[in-house]
Amino acid sequence: xxxxxxxxxxxxxxxxxxxxxxxxxxxxxxxxxxxxxxxxxxxxxxxxxxxxxxxxxxxxxxxxxxxxxxxxxxxxxxxxxxxxxxxxxxxxxxxxxxxxxxxxxxxxxxxxxxxxxxxxxxxxxxxxxxxxxxxxxxxxxxxxxxxxxxxxxxxxxxxxxxxxxxxxxxxxxxxxxxxxxxxxxxxxxxxxxxxxxxxxxxxxxxxxxxxxxxxxxxxxxxxxxxxxxxxxxxxxxxxxxxxxxxxxxxxxxxxxxxxxxxxxxxxxxxxxxx
Amino acid sequence: xxxxxxxxxxxxxxxxxxxxxxxxxxxxxxxxxxxxxxxxxxxxxxxxxxxxxxxxxxxxxxxxxxxxxxxxxxxxxxxxxxxxxxxxxxxxxxxxxxxxxxxxxxxxxxxxxxxxxxxxxxxxxxxxxxxxxxxxxxxxxxxxxxxxxxxxxxxxxxxxxxxxxxxxxxxxxxxxxxxxxxxxxxxxxxxxxxxxxxxxxxxxxxxxxxxxxxxxxxxxxxxxxxxxxxxxxxxxxxxxxxxxxxxxxxxxxxxxxxxxxxxxxxxxxxxxxx
Numbered sequence: 001x002x003x004x005x006x007x008x009x010x011x012x013x014x015x016x017x018x019x020x021x022x023x024x025x026x027x028x029x030x031x032x033x034x035x036x037x038x039x040x041x042x043x044x045x046x047x048x049x050x051x052x053x054x055x056x057x058x059x060x061x062x063x064x065x066x067x068x069x070x071x072x073x074x075x076x077x078x079x080x081x082x083x084x085x086x087x088x089x090x091x092x093x094x095x096x097x098x099x100x101x102x103x104x105x106x107x108x109x110x111x112x113x114x115x116x117x118x119x120x121x122x123x124x125x126x127x128x129x130x131x132x133x134x135x136x137x138x139x140x141x142x143x144x145x146x147x148x149x150x151x152x153x154x155x156x157x158x159x160x161x162x163x164x165x166x167x168x169x170x171x172x173x174x175x176x177x178x179x180x181x182x183x184x185x186x187x188x189x190x191x192x193x194x195x196x197x198x199x200x201x202x203x204x205x206x207x208x209x210x211x212x213x214x215x216x217x218x219x220x221x222x223x224x225x226x227x228x229x230x231x232x233x234x235x236x237x238x239x240x241x242x243x244x245x246x247x248x249x250x251x252x253x254x255x256x257x258x259x260x261x262x263x264x265x266x267x268x269x270x271x272x273x274x
Numbered sequence: 275x276x277x278x279x280x281x282x283x284x285x286x287x288x289x290x291x292x293x294x295x296x297x298x299x300x301x302x303x304x305x306x307x308x309x310x311x312x313x314x315x316x317x318x319x320x321x322x323x324x325x326x327x328x329x330x331x332x333x334x335x336x337x338x339x340x341x342x343x344x345x346x347x348x349x350x351x352x353x354x355x356x357x358x359x360x361x362x363x364x365x366x367x368x369x370x371x372x373x374x375x376x377x378x379x380x381x382x383x384x385x386x387x388x389x390x391x392x393x394x395x396x397x398x399x400x401x402x403x404x405x406x407x408x409x410x411x412x413x414x415x416x417x418x419x420x421x422x423x424x425x426x427x428x429x430x431x432x433x434x435x436x437x438x439x440x441x442x443x444x445x446x447x448x449x450x451x452x453x454x455x456x457x458x459x460x461x462x463x464x465x466x467x468x469x470x471x472x473x474x475x476x477x478x479x480x481x482x483x484x485x486x487x488x489x490x491x492x493x494x495x496x497x498x499x500x501x502x503x504x505x506x507x508x509x510x511x512x513x514x515x516x517x518x519x520x521x522x523x524x525x526x527x528x529x530x531x532x533x534x535x536x537x538x539x540x541x542x543x544x545x546x547x548x
Contacts, residue, residue: 113501115458148422150458151499152483161460184389184424186435209426211488225425227387 003271004232004244009035009063010266011203011247012042018259021046025054031263035061035243037201038096040089052095063243064141064176064201065089065098070106071125072118072155079121082106086129093138099242100141100200101133102176105156107149118155126169134172141200142166143176146184148214158182159191166198177235178203178247180218183226192234199240204228204274205248216251220265222273232274244274277545278506278518283309283337284540285477285521286316292533295320299328305537309335309517311475312370314363326370337517338415338450338475339363339372344380345399346392346429352383353395360403367412373516374415374474375407376450379430381423392429400443408446415474416440417450420458422488432456433465440472451509452477452521454492457500466508473514478502478548479522490525494539496547506548518548 010033012024019027021042028036036055043051043065055062068089073079086103093101105122108115126140133140142162145154156162159175159182166173177199182188192199206224211217221228232244246266248254254262284307286298293301295316302310310329317325317339329336342363347353360377367375379396386392400414407414416436419428430436433449433456440447451473456462466473480498485491495502506518520540522528528536 108499113499113504115501119460146422147420147458148485148488151481155458157458158460184421184429184431186393186432207425211422214422214485214488225382225387227389230387 004274006202006241007035007243008033008267008270009037009061009243009245010263011037011066011245013039013066014246014248014254014266015259015262016042017255018262021051022054024259025058025060027259027263028060029058031260031267033263033267034059035063035245037062037064037066037102037245037247039066040092043092043096048092048095052097055096061243062096062098063245064100064102065093065096067102067104068129069103072106072109072121074109074111078109079125083125083128086125087132090129090133090136090138094136098138100139100174102201103140103142104145105142105154107152107155115150115155122156123165123168126165126173130169130172139200140173141176142173143178144181146181158185158187159195160187163191163194163198174198174200176201176203179226179228179231180205180207183207183231188231189234192238196238199235199238199242201242201245202235202240203245203247205246213251216249218248218250220248220254221246221269228274244270246270278548280476280515281309281517282307282541282544283311283335283517283519284537285311285340285519287313287340288520288522288528288540289533289536290316291529292536295325296328298533299332299334301533301537302334303332305534305541307537307541308333309337309519311336311338311340311376311519311521313340314366317366317370322366322369329370335517336370336372337519338374338376339367339370341376341378343377346380346383346395348383348385353399356380357399357402360399361406364403364407364410364412368410372412374413374448376475377414377416378419379416379428381426381429389424389429396430397439397442400439400447404443404446413474414447415450416447417452418455420455432459432461433469434461437465437469437472448472448474450475450477453500453502453505454479454481457481457505462505463508466512470512473509473512474516475519476509476514476516477519477521479520487525490523492522492524494522494528495520495543502548518544520544
């Protein structure tokens with residue numbers, strides 16, 4: 001398969017242990033990478049205005065802003081606090097010129113075992129922030145997370161679920177297709193096709209065998225078992241022309257390597273594996 | 275919710291580090307438990323004839339036999355070896371009087387990233403052993419495993435997928451509904467209802483938050499976030515009247531406790547949580 005025509009983007013979680021936001025943006029520029037996706041804690045630490053300036057100075061696209069969501073809460077006050085926080089995230093995304101706000105739904109509220117109720121809270125939370133997102137021209141990109149996170153992190157676990165939410169909510173909503181979270185799904189081809197223009201971002205890394213940690217042991221593209229060319233072909237056929245964004249949480253491997261080595265490897269694998 | 279009316283069964287993996295098959299069967303009898311589900315390695319170690327005798331002597335039901343499957347292989351010879359081995363597992367299940375042979379499909383063949391192909395190999399493998407299973411009156415119970423096992427262990431990851439296989443194969447096939455593997459599924463209620471009389475076994479344990487190991491950190495019922503009464507209600511409404519089978523892999527907790535304590539806890543949680 002030929003190298004991707006979509007541009008490379010670096011989700012800045014990939015080098016979060018090595019660099020500040022400013023250093024990471026500078027390094028991406030130095031390596032010829034033209035797009036990034038920063039996380040809120042990175043932006044908060046470096047400063048919102050400073051982050052926006054660094055991104056602008058390096059002429060970077062911002063392919064997403066990570067992340068809003070986390071809507072379920074045990075009390076109405078907790079749920080309202082999440083809604084308020086998401087509105088702030090929308091404002092930050094607008095300031096940064098992000099192409100979308102990435103949303104991770106959130107898991108079960110403390111003490112709850114009711115996934116159906118948690119899922120309803122997610123739908124309600126999305127509906128509550130959507131007017132502000134539309135007014136701010138920040139599309140809401142719901143990212144289904146792997147089912148192993150259903151309890152504590154994200155109760156939207158399939159692309160079908162995320163698209164059902166988009167169907168219900170309408171304009172200004174879409175999805176993130178992240179290879180790590182969806183590669184196993186028997187319904188993958190049909191749901192990616194269904195997503196069409198609602199694919200707001202495409203994330204890649206790899207699923208390692210064995211996976212030693214459920215959160216922080218993601219692999220570099222090519223080091224695991226995910227058929228990335230197959231998935232890229234699906235998103236291309238669905239009409240996706242956005243970036244290929246590398247997002248790797250790797251506490252024991254990539255986060256311990258020099259940032260420049262990580263970026264060089266991302267570029268090489270993007271060309272040969274993605 | 276009232277205590278279950280379905281009888282308790284102990285999957286013998288739950289006490290695999292504590293006891294031989296003979297000791298485990300004797301202990302179950304002593305605790306008033308009338309059903310077990312042994313694993314092939316336990317039976318091989320204790321002896322097939324000796325296992326059958328111990329089970330019969332204690333008047334135990336055998337609610338399943340774990341496990342066949344593992345159909346995908348890199349070469350035709352590997353795939354044929356799996357088929358031959360599954361036929362032996364069927365014979366052993368018949369000797370033990372097991373109510374079904376539990377099948378775990380298998381993951382990607384070594385070096386492959388093609389899940390679609392692996393899934394086709396599973397369908398082919400099931401079709402190849404089905405005549406022998408029917409002749410032996412051993413129903414084949416395909417158990418969808420959690421998507422986190424798609425790469426290395428089981429590429430049948432949803433109840434829908436397992437039921438699609440049953441639809442294609444017909445008589446003599448069914449599914450295992452294991453709470454640990456399916457609790458997250460947004461399509462759970464619909465698929466359990468669809469399964470109906472094809473639910474050949476119902477397994478319980480719990481999903482711990484956090485889960486420290488993807489294979490060997492299952493929780494005791496009540497210690498995690500799975501809504502077990504909800505799922506029991508679904509399988510009951512689907513017509514299931516079989517056993518509630520406890521299957522816990524727990525290297526750092528339950529496998530280290532005295533077997534009698536494990537069984538007492540299973541009984542108590544079965545009455546109060548399941």
